[in-house]
Amino acid sequence: GHVSWTPVLNAAVYYVDRHIEEGRGEKTAIYYLDQTFTYGQVAEMVNRAGNTLRSLGILREQRVLLLLLDCPAFAAAFFGAMKIGAVPIPVNTLLTPADYLYILQDSRATAAVVSAELLPGLLEVKHQLSYLQHILVVPPLENPQSFTVPTDLGLYDWDEALAGAKPFLEPEATSADEAAFWLYSSGTTGFPKGTIHLHHDMIVCSATYGRHVLNITENDITYSVARLFFAYGLGNALYFPFGAGAATVLNPYRPEPVKVLEIVQKYRPTLYFGVPTSYTAILQVPEAAQRYDLSSIRFCASAGEALPRPIFEQWLATFGLPIYDGIGSTEMAHIFITNKPGAYKAGSSGTLVPGYRARIISEGREVPVGEIGNLMVSGDSAAAGYWNKHEKSKETFQGSWINTGDKYYKDAEGYYWHVGRSDDMLKAGGIWVSPMEVENILMEHPAVLESVVIGHIDEDGLSKPKAFVVLKPGFEPGPAMVKELQNHVKKSAAPYKYPRWIEFVDSLPRTASGKIRRYVLRNLSTAVPAENSQAGA
Ligand code: 3UK
Known part of the structure; x- marks a missing residue:
């Protein structure tokens, strides 16, 4: 042989x-x-x-x-x-x-x-x-x-x-x-x-998204609001610039909107990488376009969660720059479907990055154009698997295909449109939040009988954790209890995971078999603004 x-x-x-x-x-x-x-x-x-x-x-x-x-x-x-x-x-x-x-x-x-x-x-x-x-x-x-x-x-x-x-x-x-x-x-x-x-995975990303989308050369300067410990930030601010002999701007401090604008003005990056939450926050800075010079930027990327169309439009109107939204994942190392110069539609995730393949699957079959299914992706930057998690590896890594867990449809021009997740996961500021983790922490509080956490879309079109809570008898719902439970979560979980809204309910909707019907709460949550809810920082 x-x-x-x-x-x-x-x-x-x-x-x-x-x-x-x-x-x-x-x-x-x-x-x-x-x-x-x-x-x-x-x-x-x-x-x-x-x-x-x-x-x-x-x-x-x-x-x-x-x-x-x-x-x-x-x-x-x-x-x-x-x-x-x-x-x-x-x-x-x-x-x-x-x-x-x-x-x-x-x-x-x-x-x-x-x-x-x-x-x-x-x-x-x-x-x-x-x-x-x-x-x-x-x-x-x-x-x-x-x-x-x-x-x-x-x-x-x-x-x-x-x-x-x-x-x-x-x-x-x-x-x-x-x-x-x-x-x-x-x-x-x-x-x-x-x-x-x-060892070959980053090099594949440099040759696909880095070369065909960013067009990065040694004359570029990158700056990423997403930190290096994220798969997104790691590519943006380390292996894309280092792959091309370009320069990267690193900053150890929290990326507050004004700080970010100052950094852009000071180092004059050509490639800028944000997440929807940071774009939204910068748009709140009064007269940002008059006070800060962003003219060095030739490309704005967004990833981590879908970029709402209004944010795209406001950014374009304010700074004259389109934001190229793209979907990536930790498993694929970086972005595999994206918008790019000359090929973008606001609100979509864009088209396939050269070097990747995708399929939208429903009930075991690839669906026709316009129909929703589960997004599968294939490309040589895919991880080898999960460490010591055999069952989870089999669910996600299926031969050369990776199950993203995202629901998508593709339009006639080959643009992919994100419509949600096929599991209960939600994101806050582009970082995963497991609803179960937050629910378990809430349940540890003496006042809480049971709770459900879902992703609630805020006024900017971005999702944040929201909790529905059933209190034990003798405990008072109201703003004081909201604060109390929020602080309780902040104490035992990473701070971005706390529920920005808490709605007190008498019971949770369940199926005949007792499973919580999360989708009912999700729909309820978008239709009627919560009475007892209180927006957080
Ligand atoms: C979601 C998006 C809609 C989607 C990532 C760029 O986010 C990254 O990796 P994670 O492992 O999460 C992956 C999941 O996040 N998602 C990411 N981007 C988008 N949904 N539109 C988007 N543009 O559910 C996906 O499955 O944290 C992003 C580069 C590398 C990355 N790891």
């Missing part, structure tokens, strides 16, 4: 070292606050990071958790780990200690690189960890000089460790098909799933 070997490919070499060989060593790779980093400097940082991890005994295939704000250390840790064949796992910085405990135990990461600001959350669960041995702490933004790493066993100062490491590093001869990085993705039931991406 014929024996074929998977080619040797180390994505860190493609994204970092290649630029030195191709003469871009002096070119700016990262703009960060008042610093700039050239590709030469980034390559050296990556090598020092890889050597640091190696000297701690981190081996090929071992996972390394990255709990980091957007900063140059992220790039160094991500590609440094990858260069030695280890597997970085960027994680959401807004999660709770319990979430980090789960992810660290599930992944069995042996090392973590953590921003000092986020360290307390990790230390809270450190005694419960079975696998984590080393924590490298990136000094804080405020008073980094006076920062000292707590003297706990296994804690190191990132800057000191890198300063003491060698600046040269031979890449591990990884194969194109071995794990390069993981990302955790949430679902309706159960814990988040470690989604395993391979």
Whole structure:
């Protein structure tokens, strides 16, 4: 028989070292606050990071958790780990200690690189960890000089460790098909799933969306409101610019609308990546177009959830720029259907990105144009599967096809229109919220008998969590109880998950078999504004 070997490919070499060989060593790779980093400097940082991890005994295939704000250390840790064949796992910085405990135990990461600001959350669960041995702490933004790493066993100062490491590093001869990085993705039931991406996956995204949609070149400057720990942000602000030898603007602070406008004015990015919530928030800034110069931007992208048509139109009217909405997923690494210059329809997700295939399936068959079905997608950036979640992997990864869980129809011109999810998942600001998680937390409150959480569409056309709550006898519904329950959720879940509205009901609608009829509440929720509801921040 014929024996074929998977080619040797180390994505860190493609994204970092290649630029030195191709003469871009002096070119700016990262703009960060008042610093700039050239590709030469980034390559050296990556090598020092890889050597640091190696000297701690981190081996090929071992996972390394990255709990980091957007900063140059992220790039160094991500590609440094990858260069030695280890597997970085960027994680959401807004999660709770319990979430980090789960992810660290599930992944069995042996090392973590953590921003000092986020360290307390990790230390809270450190005694419960079975696998984590080393924590490298990136000094804080405020008073980094006076920062000292707590003297706990296994804690190191990132800057000191890198300063003491060698600046040269031979890449591990990884194969194109071995794990390069993981990302955790949430679902309706159960814990988040470690989604395993391979060394070739990012390169496929660079060759598809990066080349055919963004048309990114080394003259571009990217800026993403979506953080690096999201699959969306990771492409936008790291591997798309690094794939082209372009520059990226990284900023560690919360992307408040005015801050975002200041960053655009200061660094003059050409490619801008937002989410519907951030576009909506910027449109609320008085006289934004008069006060801030956005003329550097040649392309505005949106993803994470559908961009409502009114937001597209207001943005175009205000800034003269169309927003190119596209759908991507953690499983596909990045965007596979999108609007683009010369081919867009406001309110749609656009057309297929070259390199991807899609099918809309209902009852086992592809549906005709105009009919709604479940969206399946195929492309070579697809993850290999979920870590240790066999049943969930089989549901999502079906041969070369991935079940997105989204309901779509396609029009006669090949544009895809999002009509909802086929599960109960909802998003807030483009981030997954599992209704069950919020329901369980509400149920822990002594006043709550039962509850249902759904996605409620606000006045901007964006979905946010809303709870229907049945109180136990003797508890008073009203604004005080709304606040109380909201605070209760904020205490035990990531802050973006709290219900923005709470409606008190006498009972929940159920089927004959006792299953809650969520769709009834969803319809009720859009038709009649809730009496007892109270809008949140
Ligand atoms: C939904 C959208 C309508 C959809 C992502 C760009 O969002 C990303 O990944 P996630 O794993 O979520 C995937 C799910 O989010 N969705 C995303 N974009 C859109 N729905 N219109 C859109 N434009 O339900 C999808 O299945 O968090 C986005 C790039 C990489 C990503 N991972």
